[in-house]
Amino acid sequence: xxxxFLSETWLLWLILxxxxxxxxxxxxxxxxxxxxxxxLLALVTLLTVSAIVFSLMEVLPGDCAEKxxxxxxxxxxxxxxxxxxxxxxxMGLDKSLPExxxxxxxxxxxxxxxxxxxxxxxxxxxxxxxRFWLSFWFCIAGLVFSYLIAVPFGILxxxxxxxxxxxxxxxxxxxxxxxxxxxxxxxKMTDVMLRIISYLGLALPNFLLALTIILLYVFAxxxxxxxxxxDEWKQVSWFTESGFQWGKLNDFLGHxxxxxxxxxxxxxxxxxxxxxxxxxxxxNKLYVDAAKxxxxxxxxxxxxxxxxxxxxxxxxxxxxxxxxxxxxxPIVAIVIGLTDASALLIEALAMTNDQELAAGILFLVALVxxxxxxxxxxxxxxxxxxxxxxxxxxxxxx
Amino acid sequence: MLTAIFRKNKPQTDTYDESYYTAGQFALIKARFMKKTxxxxxxxxxxxxxxxxxxxxxxxxxxxxxxxxxxxYRRGAPQVVYFWDENGFSWRPFTYTYSKDKPKIxxxxxxxxxxxxxxxxLTSSGALNSSTQNLFTVDKNQRRYLQFLVTGWEYSxxxxxxxxxxxxxxxxxxxxxxxxxxxxxxxxxxxxxxxRTLHAIWVTISIAIVALIVKLFVSLLVxxxxxxxxxxxxxxxxxxxxxxxxxxxxxxxxxCAVALSQIDLTPTQRYFAIAVVIGALDFAALGRRLRTHIxxxxxxxxxxxxxxAGSSHGxxxxxxxxPSFGSYIIVDTLINFPxxxxxxxxxxxxxxGLTEPVNxxxxxxxxAQDPDIQQNMVWQFFPVxxxxxxxxxxxxxxxxxxxxxxxxSERNK
Numbered sequence: 001x002x003x004x005f006l007s008e009t010w011l012l013w014l015i016l017x018x019x020x021x022x023x024x025x026x027x028x029x030x031x032x033x034x035x036x037x038x039x040l041l042a043l044v045t046l047l048t049v050s051a052i053v054f055s056l057m058e059v060l061p062g063d064c065a066e067k068x069x070x071x072x073x074x075x076x077x078x079x080x081x082x083x084x085x086x087x088x089x090x091m092g093l094d095k096s097l098p099e100x101x102x103x104x105x106x107x108x109x110x111x112x113x114x115x116x117x118x119x120x121x122x123x124x125x126x127x128x129x130x131r132f133w134l135s136f137w138f139c140i141a142g143l144v145f146s147y148l149i150a151v152p153f154g155i156l157x158x159x160x161x162x163x164x165x166x167x168x169x170x171x172x173x174x175x176x177x178x179x180x181x182x183x184x185x186x187x188k189m190t191d192v193m194l195r196i197i198s199y200l201g202l203a204l205p206n207f208l209l210a211l212t213i214i215l216l217y218v219f220a221x222x223x224x225x226x227x228x229x230x231d232e233w234k235q236v237s238w239f240t241e242s243g244f245q246w247g248k249l250n251d252f253l254g255h256x257x258x259x260x261x262x263x264x265x266x267x268x269x270x271x272x273x274x275x276x277x278x279x280x281x282x283x284n285k286l287y288v289d290a291a292k293x294x295x296x297x298x299x300x301x302x303x304x305x306x307x308x309x310x311x312x313x314x315x316x317x318x319x320x321x322x323x324x325x326x327x328x329x330p331i332v333a334i335v336i337g338l339t340d341a342s343a344l345l346i347e348a349l350a351m352t353n354d355q356e357l358a359a360g361i362l363f364l365v366a367l368v369x370x371x372x373x374x375x376x377x378x379x380x381x382x383x384x385x386x387x388x389x390x391x392x393x394x395x396x397x398x
Numbered sequence: 399m400l401t402a403i404f405r406k407n408k409p410q411t412d413t414y415d416e417s418y419y420t421a422g423q424f425a426l427i428k429a430r431f432m433k434k435t436x437x438x439x440x441x442x443x444x445x446x447x448x449x450x451x452x453x454x455x456x457x458x459x460x461x462x463x464x465x466x467x468x469x470x471y472r473r474g475a476p477q478v479v480y481f482w483d484e485n486g487f488s489w490r491p492f493t494y495t496y497s498k499d500k501p502k503i504x505x506x507x508x509x510x511x512x513x514x515x516x517x518x519x520l521t522s523s524g525a526l527n528s529s530t531q532n533l534f535t536v537d538k539n540q541r542r543y544l545q546f547l548v549t550g551w552e553y554s555x556x557x558x559x560x561x562x563x564x565x566x567x568x569x570x571x572x573x574x575x576x577x578x579x580x581x582x583x584x585x586x587x588x589x590x591x592x593x594r595t596l597h598a599i600w601v602t603i604s605i606a607i608v609a610l611i612v613k614l615f616v617s618l619l620v621x622x623x624x625x626x627x628x629x630x631x632x633x634x635x636x637x638x639x640x641x642x643x644x645x646x647x648x649x650x651x652x653x654c655a656v657a658l659s660q661i662d663l664t665p666t667q668r669y670f671a672i673a674v675v676i677g678a679l680d681f682a683a684l685g686r687r688l689r690t691h692i693x694x695x696x697x698x699x700x701x702x703x704x705x706x707a708g709s710s711h712g713x714x715x716x717x718x719x720x721p722s723f724g725s726y727i728i729v730d731t732l733i734n735f736p737x738x739x740x741x742x743x744x745x746x747x748x749x750x751g752l753t754e755p756v757n758x759x760x761x762x763x764x765x766a767q768d769p770d771i772q773q774n775m776v777w778q779f780f781p782v783x784x785x786x787x788x789x790x791x792x793x794x795x796x797x798x799x800x801x802x803x804x805x806x807s808e809r810n811k
Contacts, residue, residue: 041637044637045637045640045641045644048637048638048640048641049641049644049645051641052638052641052642052645053645056650056653056654057653059653059654059656059657060653060656060657061656061657061660199790199793199794199797200786200790202736202789202793203736203786203789203790203793204786204789205740205743205744205747207744207747208763208766208782208785208786211766211767215772218769218772218773319644320643320644323643323644323645323646324646326646327646327647327648327649328648330648330649331648331744331747331748334748335767345649346649346652346748349649349652349653349656350652350656350748350749350750353656358649358653361649362645362646362649365645365646366641366644366645369644370644373644
């Protein structure tokens with residue numbers, strides 16, 4: 001009995017246990033005091049998010065009982081107004097909004113239960129299934145893609161900002177000057193190209209980019225890699241008697257690059273600008289001059305001083321970058337024909353008016369963003385002495 | 399005077415000009431902006447496009463509504479303007495006269511046997527497709543000369559309902575001497591794509607303007623109150639702001655748009671409602687920045703002086719604190735233009751923002767999704783090109799402006 005109760009309410013215990021652990025640690029250490037505060041703040045934000053999401057879903061037309069009745073109507077049962085009222089009472093829809101919200105949150109925190117999806121006729125957890133993870137990894141892949149391009153090229157872009165096109169230093173030999181000129185020219189060209197591309201990334205909405213790529217495939221007379229798998233592999237499972245299906249993996253990789261590229265594209269544009277601005281800002285500071293005066297130069301100077309210091313704000317924004325990418329994903333999913341959580345979200349919002357499902361997905365996305373913000377905050381406070389000092393007040397020698 | 403100082407390679411010492419040191423914030427921004435070639439080019443392009451959009455009825459040769467639709471030229475290709483052809487050169491640009499082909503449907507097979515196989519053959523032959531039904535023959539010997547300032551349908555050149563001003567005119571920049579000219583072809587209903595696009599520019603920009611005004615208002619309110627009072631007010635407001643910030647905005651817009659679609663609204667009301675929703679939910683970033691600024695600024699002496707002089711809280715926030723952040727607020731608002739436009743476009747693209755009879759760029763972009771249009775009516779991608787140009791111009795101007803507004807940007811030069 002007790003075991004059953006404990007396993008039912010695992011999420012609550014997890015939250016409480018983590019909180020207690022952090023609270024205990026916070027009594028002896030200033031750092032854990034900060035972590036504990038951030039933990040509480042994250043929980044409060046989550047609660048606010050759930051309230052906002054829940055009340056937002058109220059504006060969607062129709063409610064669960066009406067949909068259930070409509071469904072029963074199609075089954076040939078005749079329904080009266082009293083039936084609707086009874087159904088409402090059974091589902092608890094006759095209660096006030098705050099009461100229903102409290103119920104929703106209690107279910108969620110006690111059991112991790114996101115409610116019942118009216119249009120899908122199953123629980124939200126089941127309806128979502130792996131799709132949420134699919135979206136999650138899409139976004140992460142898009143993020144990684146954008147960082148892989150944005151960080152090195154943003155740094156390059158900042159580095160060439162105040163460099164001349166030509167090396168005219170009389171201390172260099174003729175050959176070295178020529179070589180340097182060529183290198184600088186190449187770097188400048190790359191910078192200009194990347195800036196143009198990044199501006200295009202800001203100007204061309206994701207769905208237009210996806211459409212353009214699909215159109216190019218159409219003009220080339222080939223099938224566009226829409227969806228997740230091509231038709232022949234859709235029904236084949238990953239593991240059959242003949243072992244792991246490498247063909248399916250190949251097919252998957254052939255399709256997956258399109259959404260990742262498309263959602264990574266506009267994120268890259270913004271990221272590139274951010275990295276560039278951050279590195280430019282940092283490279284003007286006095287500590288860089290001081291390092292130069294000590295004789296640090298070249299790659300060492302850049303990697304150890306301005307770049308290292310501009311990485312932490314960037315790292316700090318991972319949560320919001322994830323949010324921005326997820327924000328673009330639904331429309332891309334519609335154009336490309338994906339079947340992930342974002343497509344489900346659009347379906348729930350715009351077609352079936354499935355409040356609980358939409359609320360569940362939105363809440364999960366917010367949960368991911370909040371956890372990412374929490375993790376990046378505490379990692380940064382542990383790693384970066386500047387942050388540690390500012391969050392811990394007089395936190396000893398930095 | 400001011401620009402002379404910013405000119406490169408000119409040492410500041412030889413002509414000491416006081417204007418630099420006494421110049422206001424905006425004069426400095428303007429002077430720095432004027433130095434950016436790309437920003438200036440993008441700015442003039444932007445100005446040109448806004449002008450095109452603002453006086454769209456004057457610039458468009460055909461009425462873009464269903465009344466102006468040309469039923470004889472549905473799904474028609476763009477009409478190219480020529481100066482010369484094999485029949486000779488003409489100073490006056492011209493296009494050709496077209497006539498619609500009679501659809502060649504052979505119904506004799508159906509009439510004879512009347513069996514289903516013949517019907518199948520007819521449908522699969524493509525003769526009933528709208529693209530084969532709308533074929534046009536161009537008569538190269540019948541030129542239609544372009545004329546300028548022609549009389550056309552009447553429109554309001556300037557209309558301000560509040561002041562009761564409504565100037566009507568019926569002249570258009572150009573047209574042809576007979577029939578109508580479709581520079582970018584027509585759509586399925588025979589509506590002129592070129593005129594629709596011109597009209598759409600202003601609709602889209604005006605949505606963005608309304609949304610940004612609402613956004614500005616909400617951010618100033620939240621940021622100002624939160625920063626000025628601090629403490630518990632700040633904690634509550636900021637936790638709400640934080641919560642709004644972590645939820646992806648497009649789904650929220652979508653939910654609101656669906657809710658709006660339940661209310662019976664005229665297209666104009668709907669248009670404003672969407673702008674208000676987009677604006678009202680976008681306050682988080684600016685609100686937070688304003689709050690941080692005001693938190694620092696509220697301990698300054700001038701605020702204390704204002705309070706001692708008996709200013710109310712509202713007055714201190716509005717007249718003293720917010721103006722101290724004015725240039726940032728304005729620049730941020732201008733930079734946000736393309737993002738608001740993108741939000742409206744995404745909504746319309748999903749069919750939940752503005753819908754078909756309205757000419758907005760999002761509505762026109764939505765067509766790009768249609769495989770029929772992708773393959774048979776490529777000219778309907780003209781609005782896409784206009785859209786990308788518009789956003790690009792906004793992004794470049796915003797970028798130049800951001801650089802110009804940065805007070806530390808000169809240090810390196």
